[in-house]
Amino acid sequence: KLLKTLLPLDIKWQDRWMNSQYKSDYGKFRLTAGKFYGDVVRDKGLQTSENSKFYAISSRFKPFSNKGRSLVIQYTVKHEQKIDCGGGYVKIFSSNLDQKNMSGDSQYYIMFGPDICGSETKKVHVILNYKSKPHPMKKRIRCKVDGFTHLYTLILRPDQTYEVKIDNEIIESGNLEDDWDFLPPRKINDPTAKKPKDWDDVPHIDDPNDVKPEDWDEPEYILDTTAEKPEDWDNATNGEWQPPMIKNPLYRGQWKPRKIDNPNYKGVWPCPQIENPNYSPDFSIYSYENISIIGLDLWQVSSGTIFDNFLITDDEQYAEDFGDDTWGETKVMDEAGIVQRGPKISASSQDKDSPAADTVENSRKGAFCGPPHKPW
Numbered sequence: 001k002l003l004k005t006l007l008p009l010d011i012k013w014q015d016r017w018m019n020s021q022y023k024s025d026y027g028k029f030r031l032t033a034g035k036f037y038g039d040v041v042r043d044k045g046l047q048t049s050e051n052s053k054f055y056a057i058s059s060r061f062k063p064f065s066n067k068g069r070s071l072v073i074q075y076t077v078k079h080e081q082k083i084d085c086g087g088g089y090v091k092i093f094s095s096n097l098d099q100k101n102m103s104g105d106s107q108y109y110i111m112f113g114p115d116i117c118g119s120e121t122k123k124v125h126v127i128l129n130y131k132s133k134p135h136p137m138k139k140r141i142r143c144k145v146d147g148f149t150h151l152y153t154l155i156l157r158p159d160q161t162y163e164v165k166i167d168n169e170i171i172e173s174g175n176l177e178d179d180w181d182f183l184p185p186r187k188i189n190d191p192t193a194k195k196p197k198d199w200d201d202v203p204h205i206d207d208p209n210d211v212k213p214e215d216w217d218e219p220e221y222i223l224d225t226t227a228e229k230p231e232d233w234d235n236a237t238n239g240e241w242q243p244p245m246i247k248n249p250l251y252r253g254q255w256k257p258r259k260i261d262n263p264n265y266k267g268v269w270p271c272p273q274i275e276n277p278n279y280s281p282d283f284s285i286y287s288y289e290n291i292s293i294i295g296l297d298l299w300q301v302s303s304g305t306i307f308d309n310f311l312i313t314d315d316e317q318y319a320e321d322f323g324d325d326t327w328g329e330t331k332v333m334d335e336a337g338i339v340q341r342g343p344k345i346s347a348s349s350q351d352k353d354s355p356a357a358d359t360v361e362n363s364r365k366g367a368f369c370g371p372p373h374k375p376w
Contacts, residue, residue, distance in 0.1 A: 013046070020056035020102040020297075027053030027303065029296075034080050034306050038329070045076070045308030048086075048300050056102050058295030061312075063095040067287045071156045072319040073112055074311040076327050078149040081304025088143075088298070088305055089113030089125050092312075095292035102295055107132065109288045112154045114143035126154060126164060130182045130285060138179050141172050151309070151327040155316055156286040168323050176285050184278045189271040200264040210257035218252065221245040 013031055020026060027050040037043035048055055077088040092110040093102075111127040111134070124141040127134050141164060144150040153165035156176070164172040177183060195201075227243040235241065294310060309326045313319055 017046070017057050017059045018099045020058070020100060022056060022101045022103040023054060025053070027055045027300070029055065029057055032306070034078060034304075036080065043308070045078070045306040046296070047306045048298070048303040051303050052301055053299075053303065054104075055296055055298045055300065058093070058097070058099045058102055058293050060095075060099065060293050063290040063292040065287065065289045066156070066291065066314060067284070067289070068158055069314040070158065070316055071286070071288070071291075072153065072311070072313045072316055073110065074151065074153040074309070074313075074319050074323060075113070075307060076149050076151050076309040077114060078147070078306040078308075079116070079145075079304070080147045080306065081302045082147050083116050083300065083305060084302055085117040086298065086300030086302065086305065087113070087115050088307075089115060090307075090310070091295045091297055092288075092291060093293035093295060094288070095290040097293050097295075099293065099295075102297060104297055106297070108134075108295075109291065110154070113152050114150075116143065116145060124152070124164060124166070126162075128156075128176070128180060128182075128285075129288075130180075135180045135182055138181065139172060139174075149306075149308075149327060151323045153319060153323065155319075158286060160283065160286055162286075168320055168328065177281075180285075182285055183280070183282060184276055186276055186279050187273040188276045190274045193272045195269045195271075199269050200262060200266055201269055202262055203265050204259040205262045206257040207260045208257075212255045212257075216252060216255050218248055218250040220248055220251045222248045 017029075019029075027048055029046045030049045031044050032047050033040050033043040033045070034047060046057070073090070073092060075090060079088060089111055090113050091106075091108040092112075093106065093108050097106060107129065109129050111125050114122075114124055116122050122143055122145055124143045126137040126141070128137075129135070144166060151165070151167050153163075153168070155163040155165070160176045162173060162176055162179075163170050222245065223243045224246045225243065229241045233241050291312070294312065296307060309322075311319060311322055
C-alpha cells in the first residue's frame with residue numbers, strides 16, 4: 001500500500017512547493033489559517049492572496065502507479081472570501097512535468113475540485129486524461145458555495161468504478177466508461193435498418209376541422225392617414241407625395257391551423273442496435289503511471305481561498321478516517337451554526353461578514369500519502 005505519511009504545511013512549506021515561473025505576474029500563496037479557524041496553527045493552509053490573478057504552484061513526491069489498486073485524491077477548500085469567480089481544484093501530474101514552467105497548457109492526469117463563476121458555473125470538475133486527451137465528466141456535480149471548509153474526495157478503482165464525495169458523503173458514483181466519453185459506444189444503430197413506411201413519428205398535426213376566420217386577412221402595413229404633406233414639398237423635385245406606411249394594428253400574421261395530438265403517432269422509431277465494430281474495451285482507464293506531482297493551477301477574481309489537508313492514497317478507509325480526523329474534527333454540526341469544536345475565537349477577532357461570526361472552521365494539516373517505504 002502507499003505509505004500514509006502526514007506532511008504538515010509548516011514554516012518549511014516553501015521547500016516542498018515550487019512556484020511556476022512560466023509567467024512573471026502569478027499571484028502569491030501564503031500560509032495562514034484565515035479569518036476564522038478551529039486552531040490557529042493546525043488550520044494553516046495555502047491561501048491565495050492577490051485579486052484577479054493566475055496562480056501556479058506544485059509539489060513533487062516519489063513517482064508511483066495506481067495499477068491494480070484504488071487511487072484516492074482528497075483535500076479541503078475554504079472559500080472564506082465568498083468567491084464570485086475562481087477555481088478551487090487540484091491537478092495531478094506525471095513525473096515529467098517541468099514545474100518551473102507549469103501552466104494551464106501543461107498536460108495533467110486528473111483535474112478535480114470546485115469551480116465557481118457567477119450564477120452559471122458552480123460545479124465540481126472531474127476531468128480525466130485518457131490517451132493524452134482530457135475528458136470531462138458527462139454528469140454535472142454542484143459544488144459547495146458557502147464560506148466554510150469542505151472536504152473533496154475522488155476515488156478511482158481497478159474495477160473501473162468511481163466515487164465523488166463532498167464532506168465524506170457520496171454525491172456521485174458510477175462506471176468510468178459510462179460517465180466519460182473515453183471509448184466509442186458499445187452498440188450503435190444498425191445502418192442497414194430502415195424505418196417502416198407506415199411508422200408515424202409526428203406527435204402533433206394540423207387540426208383538419210380548424211377554419212381560418214373571415215376577418216383574418218389584413219395587410220401588414222397600411223397608409224398613415226394622419227400624415228400631412230409637408231408645406232415645402234416640391235412635386236417637381238421629389239415626385240408626387242404619398243403618405244408613409246405604418247404597421248397595421250389589425251395584422252395577425254399568416255394564419256395557421258391549431259395543432260392537435262396525432263392519433264396515429266407511434267413515438268420515436270427505435271432503430272435496432274448492433275455491436276459496434278469499433279468498440280474495444282479498455283480495463284486500464286482508471287490507471288496512471290508515474291504519478292508524482294500535485295499542483296494548483298488557478299484563476300481567481302477575489303482571492304482568499306485556503307487549500308489544506310492534501311492526501312493521496314490507495315486506502316479508502318484511511319482517507320475517510322483522515323477526513324473525519326481533520327475536517328470532521330471541527331465541522332459545524334448544529335444547523336443554527338452555534339456548536340463549535342476546538343479553540344474558540346472571540347467575536348472581535350472575526351470578520352463580521354464571514355461565516356466565523358457564528359462558527360469556527362478547522363482543517364488539520366495537509367498530507368500526501370507518498371509511495372511505498374518512504375515519505376516524499
